[in-house]
Amino acid sequence: MSTKSRSTTPVQIGTAEHSVTVGGDCPIVVQSMTNTDTADVYSTVKQVMELAKAGSELVRITVNSAEAAEAVPKIRADLDRQGCFVPLIGDFHFNGHKLLNQYPECGQALAKYRINPGNVGKGKKRDEQYASMIEVAIKNNKPVRIGVNWGSLDQALLARIMDENNQLAEPLEPNEIMHKAMVTSALESAQQAEALGLAKDKIILSVKMSNVQDLISVYRDLASQCDYALHLGLTEAGMGSKGIVASTAALAVLLQEGIGDTIRISLTPEPHGDRRKEVIVAQEILQSMGLRSFTPQVVACPGCGRTSSTYFQTLAQDIQTYLRHKMPEWHETHPGVEDMSVAVMGCVVNGPGESKHANIGISLPGTGEKPVAPVYVDGVKTVTLKGDKIAEEFQQIVNDYVSENYKS
DSSP states (O other): OOOOSSSOOOOOEEEEESSSESSSSSOEEEEEEESSSOOOHHHHHHHHHHHHTOOOSSEEEESHHHHHHHHHHHHHHHHHHHTOOOOEEEEEOOOOHHHHHHOOHHHHHSSSSEOOGGGSSSSSHHHHHHHHHHHHHHTOOOOOOEEEEEGOHHHHHHHHHHHHTSSSSSSSOOHHHHHHHHHHHHHHEEEEEEEEHHOOOGGGEEOOOOOOOHHHHHHHHHHHHHSSSEEEOOOEEEHHHHHHHHHHHHHHHHHHOOSSSSSOOOEOTTTOOOOTTTHHHHHHHHTTTTTTOOOEEEEEEOTTTTTSHHHHHHHHHHHHHHHHHHHHHHHHHHGGGGGGGEEEESSTTTTHHHHHSSSSEEEETTTSOOOOOOEETEEEEEEOSSSSHHHHHHHHHHHHHHHHHHOO
């Protein structure tokens, strides 16, 4: 498996003291986006901090109005005062050229701009307004993600490609035309930005679609034709398991092929749901594939007729929640702990074996087994727990292991 990004042109996002580098040999970066009204400074700052604490290394915010543009410097200042230095990305559509020029402090406070070529104007105005945004990026020394989306594709460009296709002896199929238009829009927009003076190491491309096979195909085409850093994401992925499964199916294929430098999982949250879920899913995709490590992994069996209760399920959930809760602290004080593995098993069939493979493992009693729970540390049985405090005692064993084996 290739673990190296296809792009060899790294892009630095943020200030020298608090920057994230995307592309080159750098680790694949996790990104997320707020769903607050950006003009609401308090709510936006709160959600940005929540996303950053969950592990989002870049956070995108909507900049769609004068009020939002005026709020951006205040949001940046509030975050900095509270010690949250995550780079902010401004998401611009339709009126970005006006906002960036009318509110210069907004462009200065952002670490990167996201521009959709299909939403910057039509005809001659399109080129003028696009150029205006690129010129602001150059002036402020900011990178730009040129993000093409099939829901808002440049219709003039699509018509041009359809006309060209009609002249071919063997015309392309409709979905192939769409793919070509997506890639052409991204590449031509990038070339235009470079012609205006934006350096190659200030450009990231994305070509987002909502169908898994389409997304895989269009990113393969794009990656084969350029060396820009690429942002991956299945747009409008959906809600719950559908969105998680579809995003994983698409991104795993591309990541396995070495395509992609930064990812976002575009989940629709349930009403009043937790926006941080998209960060956790992105991390779990990368960690499951062995591309990065974010938090200790908990191995747990699914349960069957041999497991006598839901106790092991509760313990597995509690341990996993505890580990993720502790990671912001452990990340600073116990480097390397994110590679630790913990096994919580429900019976003797695979319990001891899985426990021995993990750094720390516990095999809880199943149906007909003795009411004891052997614990294994680095493959060696160290203690047998019993009674009503197995969970608390096992958690203490985990804490002791972390303190002894992951020292700063």
